[in-house]
Amino acid sequence: MLEYAWIIPVIPTVSFVLILFFGKRMPRQGSEIGIAALGASFVLSCVAVVQWIQHVDDATSEHGLGALRSLGKSLFLAESGAYAAVGPVVSTVEWFKIGAVEVAVGTQIDGLAVMMLFVVTIISLLVHVYSTAYMHGDVRYTYFYAALSLFTASMLTLVVAPTTLQLLVGWELVGLCSFMLIGHWWEEGANTNAAMKAFLTTRTGDVGLMIGVIVTFFAAGQTFDIVHINTVALEGVGGHTIWVVGASCLMLGIIGKSGQFPLHTWLPDAMAGPTPVSALIHAATMVVAGVYLGARLYGVFWQGFSIGDGGVNFMALVGGITILIGAALAFVQDDIKKVLAYSTISQLGYMVMGLGVGAWVGAVFHLFTHAFFKALLFLGAGSVSYSASHHSFDMREDMGGLRKYMPITFWTFLIGSFALAGIFPLAGFWSKDEVLATAGQGNYEIFMVVGLVGAFLTAAYMTRCVWLTFFGEYRGHGHPHESPRAITVPLIVLAGFSMVAGLANATALGIEKFVEYVEPHGEGFPEVFTPDFDLGLVALSNAIVVIAIGIGLFFWLDRRELRGLKGLTERSGAAKAGHTFLVNKYYLDHLYEQGIVGGIKGPIARASYWVNQRVIDGVVNAVGKGATAFGRVVYRYVDQDVVDGAVNGIAHETDQAGGLLRYVQSGRVQRYALMLFAAVGLLAVALVIFS
């Protein structure tokens, strides 16, 4: 199967075409094609996972460690180098050839790829099933399924890419599909604007990615091959600087795609799309593409940002800032989906920071667990809006007290929230802790603190979100009831994964499947270290989370409804200012729209005009007066006499010559023909005479 993994992305592609052409004629309008295709892809991905595990096991036992491993597994796991180097299974065909550069297309299957295949196909399958109920009766139901299929296919293409070029193709296709799906209800202007914003913002980052691909192409000796690029990068061939440039450009792509600060503003707006799409974008496809790129080309980043040295680097810094910014913004949103969107930004910050501090396993593991609980939370929010609040997402106006009416949604949402907050032993706990432990033990203590603060904020805003949605009195105007089975079954499945997914790499229990099977130990991968289990940190992070939930509950539970929050912002000027600041999303959108988009008329332009008039002009005038005096002298003697004399002289001569030649240009065809024949005649005569 590992050699034939190309089938996995091809199936949804075929399904895309089939749905487009035959979907409307099917009894269920094409949804059954999509579900069947994704089901097949999912089964094949599971097979790929199993085969990859066997593949690694075979290689390890050849390595002579099989016996040792079965004896005392946990003893040897902590030591680096205990695993055999297992290269990826690559199968490619030639795509095209320019000169000596051959560009291949195909699949490169390793631990990271099979993990992603599994995540993408299972989330996509569940989203497909969920949408049969959620999108029921939609005007463009068939089209929606076609786009979902293409979306999945693009992401799968990206995941198995053996070359940066194929990765780029998948990357752009993912961007296109998210544009189509965010703008699915394009009748409303706001939705099309959100789609445009998402497309153009990520496009900004994509420019960086494209330059990065070109830089790495030349830096690695004219090749797009990912393993080769990583290997060369780690050796530092061509000097450190070129890899700094390459990594920074690629990082720009990650910032755009994965919603990192300061290009995160498109992600909350992308909530304009249907909820299943939000779940897919946030959990498995669109935004994790950036993190995946970071993990895939890790050698380049390791070399470019000197990740092994500790301290502070660009990647970790961007991730750290994003954690705090995203989490703080989630507090002031009334739209449940926007709370989740900012939460995604914050969690993506963990992943990028994890990559930046050398916690490769932690970051990838967090990607894995986050996919399950974030999809769960989004689908849960969709379930609430579908069955309880008339397609509204406003937590204050239309929700509240729903736990009695929709128990399944409530319990699954609660599990998702706890997993996101990182409560032992749910999924988020293990992965977040892995990132933090690596940061703490790898000379990145400051980022560990940032992560802990982020954990505190996460727990608090999720408490607020759950409280507003499911507790208190029902504030909506409908008849809330539990959602149909097509919605609840995916929720239950995802809740199950949110509980147990963390056990895949539960360091504390001596299980390190990610270190064992996902982390490449072969060439082209830096020697990241596996952190020791740190009981103190675990206790600390859990204590922080529990305290945060406590504070959150106290804040919202004790004062009925929202009097507490309202009171605070009205009583305290500082709190009010902070609240306004957050409601306006740090004014970043304002900055982009008025400062950059409407730049010339905007306040920045006015301010710079003022500066221009008062400050710069003063300087310029003073300089100008001095220069004028000097200029007069130069003008009279140098410019007028020497330069102008020369220029005028040349022009005069040209004019004279032109005056003579203009008689030749009579404009009459026959005169030209005469000259032609005369010339031919003369040449003929010359030929006769001189030969």
Add this chain to the structure above:
Amino acid sequence: MVLNQFLVLAAALFCIGIYGVLARRNGVLVLMSVELMLNAVNLNLIAFSAYLREVSGQVFALFVITIAAAEVGVGLAIVLLIYRNLHSPDLDRVDELKG
């Protein structure tokens, strides 16, 4: 086979063509003179082809005929447009590009 007569005939035709191209004012007649020159060349090609028992000359002649057809098409269209704009086929009056 004697080559000379053919060559002399072709040269005469070519000279008449040149005269026509240079001296006639009517655009249609200029085009006809061009045809005359082309056919003089054809005659040369065929004569040499027969003389040297080599088929490539005839192939060239066929090409020339084809291209002459295209040239007449374009040329007549141009003359037609000139006539429409200036109400006469007189080429002397077409001197808009005078320097």
